[in-house]
Amino acid sequence: MRLIIRKDYDEVSEHMASYIRDRILEFNPTEERPFVLGLPTGSSPVGVYKNLVKYYRNNQLSFRNVVTFNMDEYVGLPRDHPESYHSFMWNHFFKHIDILPQNVHLLDGNAEDLDMECVRYEESIKKAGGIELFLGGIGPDGHIAFNEPGSSLTSRTRVKTLAYDTILANSRFFGNDINKVPRMALTVGVGTVMEAREVAIIITGAHKALALAKCIEEGVNHMWTVSAIQLHQKALIACDEDATLELHVKTVKYFMNIEKVQKELVGMQNVGLQGNIKRYATPDVSPTRKEFYGVPFKK
Amino acid sequence: MTDSITKIQNCRLIRDGQIVHDDVLFIQSGKIVDAQSHFYRMGSKPSKIIDAQGLIIAPGYIDVQINGAFGVDFSNWVGEEKMRENIDIVAKELLRFGCTSFAPTIVSSSPEIYHKVLPLLKPRKGNKNNGSEILGAHVEGPFICQDKSGAHPKELLVDAPKGFADIARVYGITETENPSIRIITVAPELEGIQNLFKKFIELGMTVSIGHSCALVEQAERAVESGARFITHLFNAMQQFHHRDPGIIGLLSTTHLSRPYYGLICDGIHVHPNSVKLAYSAHPSGVVLVTDAVGAMGLPPGEYKIGTAKIRKIDDYRVEVIDNGRLAGSVVSISECVRNFKKFTGCSIVEAVEAATKHPAELLGIENRKGTLSYGADADLIFLDDDLNVIRCFISGEEVDIGST
Known part of the structure; x- marks a missing residue:
């Protein structure tokens, strides 16, 4: 797992957006071989979407051959309701870019047979060739999508009853009337997310510091569902400084050092996008080795 | 027989009593349409994109x-x-x-x-x-x-x-x-x-x-x-x-x-x-x-x-x-x-x-005129911040107004 620490929400958003942009560009998607992207809703990804829209406007990036799958949607909320995740995705992302309507997938919370809808969703992910990169955020209790504490770490797309805390927190979007908040949602499972070839999570703010610590410093635990990320081969977490408040100094230093080594000793030109070392650089190549060791390098 | 959709992007919309920044407006068959619903239901996409260059769009x-x-x-x-x-x-x-x-x-x-x-x-x-x-x-x-x-x-x-x-x-x-x-x-x-x-x-x-x-x-x-x-x-x-x-x-x-x-x-x-x-x-x-x-x-x-x-x-x-x-x-x-x-x-x-x-x-025509709500006639003006009329559309079609 990689942990990228940036100063604040804006820098985290920019880092994550440019990462997604570079991944798509490197993938070089075509109509036959599209880039399949998993997407979240909520406050965490808003900044990422903003930056992605900017790249689209600057002609740096096209979404013509990008296929998207969203994580979740409320049950029983009209699709056009301003708080539906359909509306969220439309307003923050889809309406601004050139994505094709047939390439966009969201769960239908108004389907007659909700179980069937979930099965169908898993199938369409499979049919699209699996998800190349799943972007996510987390809740203060470490949940991903609507997989709240106690969800099975191998869960698949299904109907979930929302935790009371979540309903309470969401009531602010429904005129502070708790009775208007949907009680159920369709959501991809932890297993569905972890099956993606890469998982990238944004965690920002002091209120999520505990969740970050629980998810990466302690064991894999269904009470902090994002901790399942520890078992993923290609996982990336981008967080801001506030979110590191509950981490050990050792943890923070370790991950900051990795970035430093890559940048200063290995050279970013030798590092793949996903953190893989493409070739080992001889120390001669690195101009800043002196700085790094504090002593001159001897041949 | 769906008519083609025109998308106006990079604009500020006067909608519901406020200026909505960085928004988009979709028009079809001379009307302002609810593009979100079109996008998800019918899978329709715009055939023409107009860049409003940050101007204000008003009815x-x-x-x-x-x-x-x-x-x-x-x-x-x-x-x-x-x-x-x-x-x-x-x-x-x-x-x-x-x-x-x-x-x-x-x-x-x-x-x-x-x-x-x-x-x-x-x-x-x-x-x-x-x-x-x-x-x-x-x-x-x-x-x-x-x-x-x-x-x-x-x-x-x-x-x-x-x-x-x-x-x-x-x-x-x-x-x-x-x-x-x-x-x-x-x-x-x-x-x-x-x-x-x-x-x-x-x-x-x-x-x-x-x-x-x-x-x-x-x-x-x-x-x-x-x-x-x-x-x-x-x-x-x-x-x-x-x-x-x-x-x-x-x-x-x-x-x-x-x-x-x-x-x-x-x-x-x-x-x-x-x-x-x-x-x-x-x-x-x-x-x-x-x-x-x-x-x-x-x-x-x-x-x-x-x-x-x-x-x-x-x-x-x-x-x-x-x-x-x-x-x-x-x-x-x-x-x-x-x-x-x-x-x-x-x-x-x-x-x-x-x-x-x-x-x-x-005149009791507030659903059709004087609004950018869905279903209204696509009579639009592009305004700069000094409220000069820069571009004008009537029933979804742009007219040359020779603005300076």
């Missing part, structure tokens, strides 16, 4: 009182063919000022004029060929007060002692048929006229009071009888007096629903301070009107409007050559909006709504 302006422009005078009969031509000229040229709907106004005239002109002023859809939409005619008089005739010829003013029969005779309409008249300006103190308001409304007219000596009590009764508009507030009416504020007093009436009121916002017909005074009293009722005459849109010089020789001095003032009196306004609706913002210190949205949302509400 097209509506002018409910305009006597003429570009050398044309709606009350001056010049033969049917020429008349039709003239109406087309105005309808097309008005788009230059962002005016996408208007109610051609006929000042007090003889019955023959009404019989000939009104049939030419039936509502007509606005589009690229027709130009600005004709909402129907505004008949200003001749059932108005002798003492407040303004520029109307006194000898043509009449009463209605025989009730609707007189109305029918003058305008050439019947108890069941009114193909053209959309707004009727009357003086409510004329005997028996208030009893006809119900009939007017039945026939699809909006009743306005003006050119009137009405005291506040008479004015309030007129509102109770169904009047919804005040024709050019302050002009041609009993002036404000604290013991009897007359028609102006309707702006602060407490027990009635307050009427909309027209304001000629050229800075000459109504002093800027008076504009602000009215606006402060009743902000949601203000309707900007030009009350423009034929010299509007023409370069300065000497012209003949009807029988009077006039001189247009600048973009604000025309006077009758013989006596130096004001000969109507020559202001454009977009200038009115800019003036209004300046005079009152209101926001951009409030200024624009005074020439879009409010007149649409006045």
